[in-house]
Amino acid sequence: MSGDGALIECESLVRIYQTGPVEVQALQGLDLVVERGEMVAVVGASGSGKSTLLSILAGTDAPTAGRARVDRWNLLSMSRADRVRYRRHTVGFVRQQTAANLVPYLTAEQMVDLPMTVAGVPGHERRERSGELLEALGVGGCAKRRPGQLSGGQQMRVAIAVALANRPHVLLADEPTGELDTATSAEVFAGLRDVNRELGVTVVVVTHDPAVSGQVERTVAIRDGRTSSEVLRRTATADDGGTHIIAEEYAVMDRAGRIQVPRDYREALELTRRVRLALEPDHITIRPDA
Ligand SMILES: Nc1ncnc2c1ncn2[C@@H]1O[C@H](COP(=O)(O)OP(=O)(O)OP(=O)(O)O)[C@@H](O)[C@H]1O
Numbered sequence: 549m550s551g552d553g554a555l556i557e558c559e560s561l562v563r564i565y566q567t568g569p570v571e572v573q574a575l576q577g578l579d580l581v582v583e584r585g586e587m588v589a590v591v592g593a594s595g596s597g598k599s600t601l602l603s604i605l606a607g608t609d610a611p612t613a614g615r616a617r618v619d620r621w622n623l624l625s626m627s628r629a630d631r632v633r634y635r636r637h638t639v640g641f642v643r644q645q646t647a648a649n650l651v652p653y654l655t656a657e658q659m660v661d662l663p664m665t666v667a668g669v670p671g672h673e674r675r676e677r678s679g680e681l682l683e684a685l686g687v688g689g690c691a692k693r694r695p696g697q698l699s700g701g702q703q704m705r706v707a708i709a710v711a712l713a714n715r716p717h718v719l720l721a722d723e724p725t726g727e728l729d730t731a732t733s734a735e736v737f738a739g740l741r742d743v744n745r746e747l748g749v750t751v752v753v754v755t756h757d758p759a760v761s762g763q764v765e766r767t768v769a770i771r772d773g774r775t776s777s778e779v780l781r782r783t784a785t786a787d788d789g790g791t792h793i794i795a796e797e798y799a800v801m802d803r804a805g806r807i808q809v810p811r812d813y814r815e816a817l818e819l820t821r822r823v824r825l826a827l828e829p830d831h832i833t834i835r836p837d838a
Pocket residue numbers: 565566567572573574592593594595596597598599600601756
Protein backbone atom coordinates (compact mmCIF):
# COMPACT_ATOMS: atom_id res chain seq x y z
CA MET A 549 0.00 0.00 0.00
CA SER A 550 1.23 3.50 -0.79
CA GLY A 551 1.71 6.14 1.87
CA ASP A 552 4.00 4.32 4.29
CA GLY A 553 4.09 6.31 7.46
CA ALA A 554 0.65 7.74 6.70
CA LEU A 555 -1.45 8.44 9.78
CA ILE A 556 -4.55 6.66 8.50
CA GLU A 557 -4.54 3.67 6.14
CA CYS A 558 -7.64 1.72 5.19
CA GLU A 559 -7.43 -1.04 2.65
CA SER A 560 -10.28 -3.11 1.22
CA LEU A 561 -12.34 -2.16 4.24
CA VAL A 562 -15.65 -3.99 4.57
CA ARG A 563 -18.47 -3.41 7.03
CA ILE A 564 -21.56 -5.56 6.82
CA TYR A 565 -24.54 -4.84 9.05
CA GLN A 566 -26.71 -7.84 9.77
CA THR A 567 -30.26 -7.22 10.91
CA GLY A 568 -32.07 -10.54 11.02
CA PRO A 569 -31.85 -12.12 7.58
CA VAL A 570 -31.01 -8.79 5.93
CA GLU A 571 -27.40 -7.94 5.17
CA VAL A 572 -26.35 -4.38 4.35
CA GLN A 573 -22.87 -3.86 2.91
CA ALA A 574 -22.17 -0.35 4.17
CA LEU A 575 -18.50 -0.50 3.10
CA GLN A 576 -17.51 -2.75 0.22
CA GLY A 577 -13.72 -2.63 -0.03
CA LEU A 578 -12.86 0.96 0.72
CA ASP A 579 -9.33 2.32 0.34
CA LEU A 580 -8.19 5.51 2.04
CA VAL A 581 -4.79 6.96 2.94
CA VAL A 582 -4.49 10.18 4.96
CA GLU A 583 -1.06 11.65 5.63
CA ARG A 584 -0.12 13.32 8.90
CA GLY A 585 -1.17 16.97 8.97
CA GLU A 586 -3.65 16.70 6.11
CA MET A 587 -7.19 18.03 6.09
CA VAL A 588 -9.40 15.78 3.96
CA ALA A 589 -13.10 15.98 3.15
CA VAL A 590 -15.01 12.75 2.55
CA VAL A 591 -18.08 13.38 0.40
CA GLY A 592 -20.81 11.10 -0.88
CA ALA A 593 -24.57 10.71 -1.20
CA SER A 594 -26.72 9.69 1.74
CA GLY A 595 -26.18 6.00 2.49
CA SER A 596 -22.80 5.80 0.72
CA GLY A 597 -21.04 4.72 3.92
CA LYS A 598 -19.48 7.96 5.20
CA SER A 599 -20.73 7.70 8.78
CA THR A 600 -19.80 4.02 8.90
CA LEU A 601 -16.24 4.88 7.86
CA LEU A 602 -16.04 7.60 10.51
CA SER A 603 -17.38 5.35 13.29
CA ILE A 604 -14.71 2.79 12.40
CA LEU A 605 -11.97 5.42 12.48
CA ALA A 606 -13.40 6.72 15.77
CA GLY A 607 -13.11 3.25 17.29
CA THR A 608 -16.83 3.08 18.06
CA ASP A 609 -17.57 0.47 15.39
CA ALA A 610 -15.45 -2.47 14.19
CA PRO A 611 -14.92 -3.42 10.53
CA THR A 612 -16.03 -6.82 9.25
CA ALA A 613 -12.93 -7.36 7.08
CA GLY A 614 -10.01 -5.58 5.43
CA ARG A 615 -7.34 -3.43 7.01
CA ALA A 616 -7.60 -0.24 9.01
CA ARG A 617 -4.73 1.40 10.83
CA VAL A 618 -4.57 4.76 12.59
CA ASP A 619 -1.17 5.76 13.95
CA ARG A 620 0.12 2.54 15.61
CA TRP A 621 -3.33 1.04 16.18
CA ASN A 622 -4.75 -1.80 14.14
CA LEU A 623 -8.50 -1.19 14.33
CA LEU A 624 -9.37 -4.81 13.57
CA SER A 625 -7.49 -6.35 16.46
CA MET A 626 -7.68 -3.89 19.33
CA SER A 627 -8.44 -5.16 22.81
CA ARG A 628 -11.21 -3.48 24.77
CA ALA A 629 -8.65 -1.62 26.91
CA ASP A 630 -6.76 -0.46 23.80
CA ARG A 631 -10.01 0.78 22.32
CA VAL A 632 -10.65 2.96 25.37
CA ARG A 633 -7.09 4.34 25.22
CA TYR A 634 -7.39 4.89 21.46
CA ARG A 635 -10.65 6.82 21.80
CA ARG A 636 -9.31 8.89 24.66
CA HIS A 637 -5.95 9.89 23.20
CA THR A 638 -5.64 9.22 19.46
CA VAL A 639 -8.91 10.49 17.99
CA GLY A 640 -11.30 13.32 18.74
CA PHE A 641 -14.83 13.00 17.41
CA VAL A 642 -17.40 15.69 16.61
CA ARG A 643 -20.89 14.37 15.98
CA GLN A 644 -23.47 15.34 13.41
CA GLN A 645 -26.04 16.78 15.83
CA THR A 646 -24.54 19.80 17.54
CA ALA A 647 -26.41 19.19 20.79
CA ALA A 648 -25.20 15.56 21.03
CA ASN A 649 -21.65 16.84 21.60
CA LEU A 650 -22.50 19.06 24.57
CA VAL A 651 -23.75 18.75 28.15
CA PRO A 652 -26.59 21.25 28.72
CA TYR A 653 -25.76 22.10 32.34
CA LEU A 654 -21.98 22.59 31.93
CA THR A 655 -20.17 25.72 30.79
CA ALA A 656 -17.88 25.66 27.76
CA GLU A 657 -14.74 25.49 29.92
CA GLN A 658 -16.20 22.75 32.12
CA MET A 659 -16.98 20.70 29.02
CA VAL A 660 -13.43 21.02 27.67
CA ASP A 661 -12.15 20.16 31.16
CA LEU A 662 -14.20 16.95 31.45
CA PRO A 663 -12.29 14.60 29.08
CA MET A 664 -9.00 15.76 30.64
CA THR A 665 -10.30 15.03 34.16
CA VAL A 666 -11.27 11.54 33.02
CA ALA A 667 -7.74 11.10 31.61
CA GLY A 668 -6.18 12.24 34.90
CA VAL A 669 -4.63 15.51 33.67
CA PRO A 670 -3.64 17.81 36.62
CA GLY A 671 -5.88 20.84 37.32
CA HIS A 672 -3.50 23.65 36.31
CA GLU A 673 -2.75 21.92 32.99
CA ARG A 674 -6.48 21.44 32.36
CA ARG A 675 -7.25 25.11 32.95
CA GLU A 676 -4.42 26.22 30.67
CA ARG A 677 -5.40 23.82 27.87
CA SER A 678 -9.11 24.68 27.92
CA GLY A 679 -8.31 28.42 27.84
CA GLU A 680 -5.94 27.89 24.90
CA LEU A 681 -8.36 25.73 22.94
CA LEU A 682 -11.41 27.97 23.36
CA GLU A 683 -9.21 30.91 22.36
CA ALA A 684 -7.82 29.06 19.29
CA LEU A 685 -11.37 28.37 18.13
CA GLY A 686 -12.48 31.96 18.60
CA VAL A 687 -14.84 31.22 21.51
CA GLY A 688 -12.57 32.36 24.37
CA GLY A 689 -15.25 34.87 25.38
CA CYS A 690 -17.82 32.08 25.81
CA ALA A 691 -15.89 30.10 28.47
CA LYS A 692 -18.48 30.69 31.20
CA ARG A 693 -21.55 30.09 29.01
CA ARG A 694 -23.72 26.98 28.82
CA PRO A 695 -24.79 25.49 25.44
CA GLY A 696 -28.21 27.21 25.62
CA GLN A 697 -26.42 30.58 25.70
CA LEU A 698 -24.37 29.87 22.55
CA SER A 699 -25.25 30.17 18.85
CA GLY A 700 -25.16 27.03 16.66
CA GLY A 701 -21.74 27.97 15.26
CA GLN A 702 -20.32 28.68 18.73
CA GLN A 703 -21.70 25.37 20.01
CA MET A 704 -19.94 23.54 17.20
CA ARG A 705 -16.65 25.33 17.89
CA VAL A 706 -16.91 24.46 21.59
CA ALA A 707 -17.59 20.84 20.55
CA ILE A 708 -14.37 20.90 18.46
CA ALA A 709 -12.46 22.23 21.50
CA VAL A 710 -13.90 19.40 23.64
CA ALA A 711 -12.84 16.83 21.02
CA LEU A 712 -9.29 18.24 21.06
CA ALA A 713 -8.91 18.38 24.85
CA ASN A 714 -6.67 15.32 25.17
CA ARG A 715 -4.43 16.33 22.22
CA PRO A 716 -5.58 13.68 19.71
CA HIS A 717 -3.61 13.25 16.49
CA VAL A 718 -6.79 13.06 14.43
CA LEU A 719 -10.01 15.06 14.54
CA LEU A 720 -13.00 13.32 12.95
CA ALA A 721 -16.04 15.44 12.20
CA ASP A 722 -19.33 13.96 10.93
CA GLU A 723 -21.37 16.59 9.05
CA PRO A 724 -20.29 19.34 11.46
CA THR A 725 -22.11 21.97 9.42
CA GLY A 726 -25.24 19.95 8.58
CA GLU A 727 -27.52 22.01 10.82
CA LEU A 728 -25.92 25.40 10.14
CA ASP A 729 -26.60 28.12 7.59
CA THR A 730 -23.99 28.92 4.93
CA ALA A 731 -22.27 31.78 6.75
CA THR A 732 -22.06 29.88 10.06
CA SER A 733 -20.84 26.73 8.37
CA ALA A 734 -18.04 28.71 6.67
CA GLU A 735 -17.08 29.94 10.16
CA VAL A 736 -16.97 26.41 11.54
CA PHE A 737 -14.86 25.31 8.58
CA ALA A 738 -12.47 28.19 9.24
CA GLY A 739 -12.19 26.84 12.81
CA LEU A 740 -11.36 23.36 11.52
CA ARG A 741 -8.74 24.79 9.17
CA ASP A 742 -7.14 26.77 12.03
CA VAL A 743 -6.99 23.63 14.14
CA ASN A 744 -5.37 21.80 11.23
CA ARG A 745 -2.81 24.49 10.43
CA GLU A 746 -2.03 25.93 13.83
CA LEU A 747 -2.31 22.90 16.08
CA GLY A 748 -1.12 20.42 13.41
CA VAL A 749 -4.10 18.12 13.95
CA THR A 750 -5.00 15.86 11.02
CA VAL A 751 -8.65 16.49 10.14
CA VAL A 752 -11.10 14.15 8.39
CA VAL A 753 -14.46 15.78 7.79
CA VAL A 754 -17.46 13.97 6.38
CA THR A 755 -20.12 15.86 4.48
CA HIS A 756 -22.70 15.43 1.76
CA ASP A 757 -22.22 19.07 0.77
CA PRO A 758 -20.08 19.20 -2.41
CA ALA A 759 -19.44 22.93 -1.82
CA VAL A 760 -17.20 21.92 1.06
CA SER A 761 -14.65 20.55 -1.41
CA GLY A 762 -13.73 24.12 -2.21
CA GLN A 763 -12.53 24.59 1.35
CA VAL A 764 -9.99 21.75 1.59
CA GLU A 765 -7.00 20.59 -0.43
CA ARG A 766 -8.20 17.04 -0.92
CA THR A 767 -11.69 15.64 -1.30
CA VAL A 768 -12.32 11.91 -1.35
CA ALA A 769 -15.60 10.77 -2.87
CA ILE A 770 -17.30 7.58 -1.65
CA ARG A 771 -19.86 5.78 -3.77
CA ASP A 772 -21.56 2.54 -2.73
CA GLY A 773 -19.12 1.95 0.12
CA ARG A 774 -16.00 2.41 -2.02
CA THR A 775 -13.61 5.27 -2.62
CA SER A 776 -14.46 6.30 -6.18
CA SER A 777 -12.49 9.46 -6.90
CA GLU A 778 -10.31 12.15 -5.37
CA VAL A 779 -10.07 15.84 -6.15
CA LEU A 780 -6.78 17.58 -5.40
CA ARG A 781 -6.57 21.36 -5.24
CA ARG A 782 -3.40 23.34 -5.63
CA THR A 783 -2.52 26.95 -6.17
CA ALA A 784 -0.83 27.69 -9.49
CA THR A 785 0.86 30.85 -10.68
CA ALA A 786 -0.14 32.08 -14.14
CA ASP A 787 2.21 33.79 -16.65
CA ASP A 788 0.93 37.20 -15.53
CA GLY A 789 1.95 36.39 -11.93
CA GLY A 790 -1.63 35.97 -10.68
CA THR A 791 -2.50 32.87 -8.68
CA HIS A 792 -5.47 30.61 -9.15
CA ILE A 793 -6.67 27.30 -7.79
CA ILE A 794 -6.50 24.21 -9.97
CA ALA A 795 -8.77 21.30 -9.06
CA GLU A 796 -7.96 17.96 -10.67
CA GLU A 797 -10.07 14.85 -10.38
CA TYR A 798 -8.41 11.45 -10.00
CA ALA A 799 -9.93 7.98 -10.06
CA VAL A 800 -8.81 5.77 -7.18
CA MET A 801 -7.18 2.45 -8.03
CA ASP A 802 -7.09 -0.33 -5.45
CA ARG A 803 -4.24 -2.74 -4.87
CA ALA A 804 -5.67 -5.25 -7.33
CA GLY A 805 -5.73 -2.55 -10.03
CA ARG A 806 -9.51 -1.98 -10.04
CA ILE A 807 -10.80 1.48 -10.87
CA GLN A 808 -14.30 2.80 -11.31
CA VAL A 809 -15.05 4.50 -14.63
CA PRO A 810 -17.46 7.40 -13.94
CA ARG A 811 -21.01 6.84 -15.19
CA ASP A 812 -21.02 9.82 -17.58
CA TYR A 813 -17.85 8.49 -19.26
CA ARG A 814 -19.42 5.04 -19.58
CA GLU A 815 -22.62 6.45 -21.02
CA ALA A 816 -20.87 8.81 -23.44
CA LEU A 817 -19.01 5.90 -25.09
CA GLU A 818 -21.61 3.23 -24.34
CA LEU A 819 -19.09 1.21 -22.37
CA THR A 820 -20.82 -1.84 -20.96
CA ARG A 821 -19.52 -5.14 -19.69
CA ARG A 822 -16.32 -5.49 -21.71
CA VAL A 823 -13.89 -2.81 -22.83
CA ARG A 824 -10.66 -2.89 -24.81
CA LEU A 825 -7.56 -1.83 -22.89
CA ALA A 826 -4.32 -0.86 -24.61
CA LEU A 827 -1.04 0.10 -23.01
CA GLU A 828 0.61 3.13 -24.64
CA PRO A 829 4.08 4.44 -23.71
CA ASP A 830 2.70 6.84 -21.07
CA HIS A 831 -1.01 6.07 -20.72
CA ILE A 832 -3.70 3.43 -21.09
CA THR A 833 -6.67 3.68 -23.43
CA ILE A 834 -10.10 2.19 -22.77
CA ARG A 835 -12.30 1.62 -25.84
CA PRO A 836 -15.80 0.18 -26.32
CA ASP A 837 -15.90 -3.49 -27.26
CA ALA A 838 -17.06 -2.80 -30.83
N1 LIG B 1 -26.53 0.06 12.42
C1 LIG B 1 -26.90 -0.23 11.18
N2 LIG B 1 -27.63 -1.33 10.91
C2 LIG B 1 -28.00 -1.65 9.64
N3 LIG B 1 -27.67 -0.90 8.56
C3 LIG B 1 -26.95 0.21 8.76
C4 LIG B 1 -26.53 0.62 10.08
N4 LIG B 1 -25.82 1.78 9.96
C5 LIG B 1 -25.80 2.08 8.64
N5 LIG B 1 -26.47 1.16 7.92
C6 LIG B 1 -26.63 1.14 6.45
O1 LIG B 1 -25.36 1.19 5.85
C7 LIG B 1 -25.35 2.05 4.71
C8 LIG B 1 -24.34 3.19 4.89
O2 LIG B 1 -24.80 4.03 5.94
P1 LIG B 1 -23.99 5.32 6.46
O3 LIG B 1 -24.75 5.90 7.60
O4 LIG B 1 -22.57 4.96 6.69
O5 LIG B 1 -24.08 6.28 5.18
P2 LIG B 1 -23.79 7.85 5.08
O6 LIG B 1 -23.08 8.04 3.79
O7 LIG B 1 -23.13 8.33 6.31
O8 LIG B 1 -25.26 8.44 4.99
P3 LIG B 1 -25.84 9.84 5.57
O9 LIG B 1 -25.21 10.92 4.75
O10 LIG B 1 -27.31 9.70 5.31
O11 LIG B 1 -25.49 9.89 7.03
C9 LIG B 1 -26.80 2.52 4.55
O12 LIG B 1 -27.41 1.68 3.62
C10 LIG B 1 -27.39 2.35 5.93
O13 LIG B 1 -28.77 2.12 5.85
